[in-house]
Amino acid sequence: MKIRNVLITGASGKIGRNLIPELLKAGYHVRAIQFDEPVDFKGVEIIEGDVRDPGLARKALKDMDAVIHLANCKENREVFMETNIKGTFYLLDEARNCRHIKQFIQAGSDARAGIYYYPHPYPIDETYPHSAYPGYYAFSKVLEEVMCEQYFIQYQLPITILRFSWVHDEDDFLAHITLSEPNFGVPVWCEIAKTQDQKKYFEKGIDGVAKLIHPGGKPGIRHIVGIKDTVEGVLLALGNHSAIGQAFAITGPSPFSYDFAAGYVSERLNLPIIEFEYEGFYDFTHNISKARSILGYNPQYDITRIIDDAIEFRKLGKKRTPIKYIG
Numbered sequence: 001m002k003i004r005n006v007l008i009t010g011a012s013g014k015i016g017r018n019l020i021p022e023l024l025k026a027g028y029h030v031r032a033i034q035f036d037e038p039v040d041f042k043g044v045e046i047i048e049g050d051v052r053d054p055g056l057a058r059k060a061l062k063d064m065d066a067v068i069h070l071a072n073c074k075e076n077r078e079v080f081m082e083t084n085i086k087g088t089f090y091l092l093d094e095a096r097n098c099r100h101i102k103q104f105i106q107a108g109s110d111a112r113a114g115i116y117y118y119p120h121p122y123p124i125d126e127t128y129p130h131s132a133y134p135g136y137y138a139f140s141k142v143l144e145e146v147m148c149e150q151y152f153i154q155y156q157l158p159i160t161i162l163r164f165s166w167v168h169d170e171d172d173f174l175a176h177i178t179l180s181e182p183n184f185g186v187p188v189w190c191e192i193a194k195t196q197d198q199k200k201y202f203e204k205g206i207d208g209v210a211k212l213i214h215p216g217g218k219p220g221i222r223h224i225v226g227i228k229d230t231v232e233g234v235l236l237a238l239g240n241h242s243a244i245g246q247a248f249a250i251t252g253p254s255p256f257s258y259d260f261a262a263g264y265v266s267e268r269l270n271l272p273i274i275e276f277e278y279e280g281f282y283d284f285t286h287n288i289s290k291a292r293s294i295l296g297y298n299p300q301y302d303i304t305r306i307i308d309d310a311i312e313f314r315k316l317g318k319k320r321t322p323i324k325y326i327g
């Protein structure tokens with residue numbers, strides 16, 4: 001499949017801003033939709049627009065071979081239907097009508113399977129049914145996928161769904177696992193602090209590393225993905241004939257245990273470990289053999305590397321991109 005011209009939505013977002021330079025390096029002509037933040041890459045064709053605008057899709061898809069649809073809003077009841085559902089619908093519908101789109105890549109999420117909110121088989125794979133966790137964001141990830149699946153079934157639109165796990169860039173993992181601000185991800189440690197010993201860290205502003213445990217003491221296990229592996233997953237899927245009509249879990253090489261992660265961060269940053277027992281957390285891991293065998297996906301960033309990169313990011317005094325959505 002020959003793809004040269006690629007439309008990317010959500011270009012200024014976490015995945016988009018890391019993906020664009022790699023698309024350019026690989027020789028694609030990139031057209032990006034710029035919405036609320038600047039998309040500042042030399043060599044990218046910019047179209048200002050809002051995916052909620054029914055007229056945008058025709059202009060944006062003109063002469064394109066592929067779409068990478070990343071634009072999305074998170075937990076916002078007022079706009080998620082218009083942005084995530086109608087915005088995706090306008091693009092899908094134009095892609096089927098214009099007849100020159102060879103691949104439509106939709107950003108999916110493991111939120112569609114409920115991640116830690118429900119007990120799961122261990123690991124889960126792409127055949128696991130949709131079962132979003134509560135909230136508008138996860139709900140929209142299911143509806144977007146169902147629309148894509150139907151456009152494939154009803155109109156043979158060549159869709160590919162990449163179900164990313166929680167994507168980690170910059171010092172995201174430290175923002176998650178340490179107690180000090182900024183706070184990133186769920187659970188939010190100060191909200192599940194029950195004992196006086198746990199609470200004192202927040203009251204006195206002392207930093208520490210959270211170790212999530214289940215009732216009884218077993219450490220929590222989850223599966224996340226580094227930004228470079230995420231980008232690699234998209235590049236491998238783009239233009240890949242075998243990816244058409246398929247969904248893939250795009251996540252890290254292995255899950256991590258909070259026991260190991262907290263121990264490693266504690267050792268490297270010389271911080272105390274604080275246990276947080278949380279009965280609402282179920283372990284989850286993904287089977288990535290489908291992405292490995294069909295896409296040749298070979299993720300490199302396990303938890304040690306994600307932590308090392310996060311520490312390096314802080315050491316270099318780099319400025320963290322503001323968090324728009326905590327989960």
Ligand SMILES: NC(=O)c1ccc[n+]([C@@H]2O[C@H](COP(=O)([O-])OP(=O)(O)OC[C@H]3O[C@@H](n4cnc5c(N)ncnc54)[C@H](O)[C@@H]3O)[C@@H](O)[C@H]2O)c1
Nearest residue numbers: 010011012013014015035050051071072107109164166167
């Ligand atoms: N970041 C993660 O951990 C993660 C995990 C799984 C799946 N995903 C999915 O990947 C995709 C990209 O995620 P991200 O984290 O890069 O997103 P982000 O929140 O960092 O960025 C969202 C992007 O969407 C654009 N956007 C929002 N509303 C728009 C509108 N009305 N019109 C046009 N553009 C609009 C924003 O300008 C921004 O560029 C999303 O579909 C998300 O659900 C992300």
